[in-house]
Amino acid sequence: MKMEKAILASITMQENKVHGSAAVFNCDTKEEMEAVAANLEAILDGIAHRLSDQLYIIVKH
Amino acid sequence: MNEYTYPIITGIVIGTILRMYMMRTDYRQYPTYLHGKIIHLSLGFIAASLGTIAIPSIMEKEFTAVTFLTLAASQFREVRNMERNTLTEVDAYELVPRGNTYIEGIAVAFESRNYLVIFTSFVVTLCYLSLNIWVGLGAAVVCFLIAKFLMSGSKLGDIVTIEKRDLSFDGAGLYVDNIYIMNIGLPERQEEILKYGMGFILTPKSFSVRSTIANLGQRQAILHDVSVELGVFRDSGTPALVPLIKRDLNDGRIGVFILPQENDPVRAEQVISNVPVLENAIQKPREKE
Known part of the structure; x- marks a missing residue:
């Protein structure tokens, strides 16, 4: 199956701001967020996009 | 016989x-x-x-x-x-x-x-x-x-002027000159892109060629040729490191973002100017019967 333009996961420090079907990873620090995002980017074959300093999303293009 | x-x-x-x-x-x-x-x-x-x-x-x-x-x-x-x-x-x-x-x-x-x-x-x-x-x-x-x-056939160098421009980040947004390319979230990816990436601006020489260089197939051909000749800094599973071309809607210029393995701006410029103008991308909006 080929998926295009889908949010695969969200990585955030503001739990209450993200909802929906994609997996949400809550982090405590910026460094933790970056590490999780880098790992997920490699695992999911997606791109880590930064929407704000507290929110990353992994998108499959 | x-x-x-x-x-x-x-x-x-x-x-x-x-x-x-x-x-x-x-x-x-x-x-x-x-x-x-x-x-x-x-x-x-x-x-x-x-x-x-x-x-x-x-x-x-x-x-x-x-x-x-x-x-x-x-x-x-x-x-x-x-x-x-x-x-x-x-x-x-x-x-x-x-x-x-x-x-x-x-x-x-x-x-x-x-x-x-x-x-x-x-x-x-x-x-x-x-x-x-x-x-x-x-x-x-x-x-x-x-x-x-x-x-x-004709070459890209015949229809556009090519200038090298620096890459820059505004927050997570990657820019070539003032043309937005994509959102790169991770700081380490940003560093890689600034280290290996190169940016070029292609300005159309006339109105008619605007739609030719805007053609997505023509843009892909540019990226392919550059990657073949200069190598590409990417692998499968690193979709963030992808060469891209985006267009400035105001004046039809295109911003070329490439990730060559060989960091040689002069050669990259030559390669871009030698890319063939694809037959199927050519349009002649000013020609009428």
Whole structure:
């Protein structure tokens, strides 16, 4: 199956701001967020996009 | 041996040589392998034979033999399909794909070259039989020159000016000059991009070429050619490291973001200016009847 333009996961420090079907990873620090995002980017074959300093999303293009 | 033997041999040999001459393996890496070449040489030989044999048939008043040429047309359309299918299949495994427009251009070129061979063999045999061998060889030279002219399309450098510009990040947004390319979230990716990436701005020289360089197939062809010649800093599973071209909607300039393995801006500029302008991307908005 080929998926295009889908949010695969969200990585955030503001739990209450993200909802929906994609997996949400809550982090405590910026460094933790970056590490999780880098790992997920490699695992999911997606791109880590930064929407704000507290929110990353992994998108499959 | 009869009166047609030598003219037929001449026509076939010259047609096949023309096909060899038109088959150059260069940075486009196609056709690379021996087998690919053999296929095209054989088809060139068949094309040359068909073009040559039409003349003695007409002279012997065997006019129905000319219907052979229609057979040739369908045969060579098949060549185009074959090339298209092969290249499309292979394209999925390229780090930076050629794109369908480029593939279509290559496939069309393969088909049309066979017609050039038929035409050349036809003319050469006609001249040989109706006049003499020297006129036939003269006609061959003219046909080679015509083929050379028809083979060289225009290059991107003819229709745009190319300038190198720095890459910059505004937050997570990657920019070439003032053209937004994409959102890169991770700081380590941003560092890699600033280290290995290069940015170019292509400004159209006239209004008509705006839509040509805006064509997505033409843009993909630029990225593919640059990646072939200079290498590409990416691997499967790193979709963030992807060369991209985006357009400035205000004035039609395009921003080229590339990730070459070899950091040589001068060469990159040359490569971009040598990218062929794809037939299917050309539009002439200012031309009317």
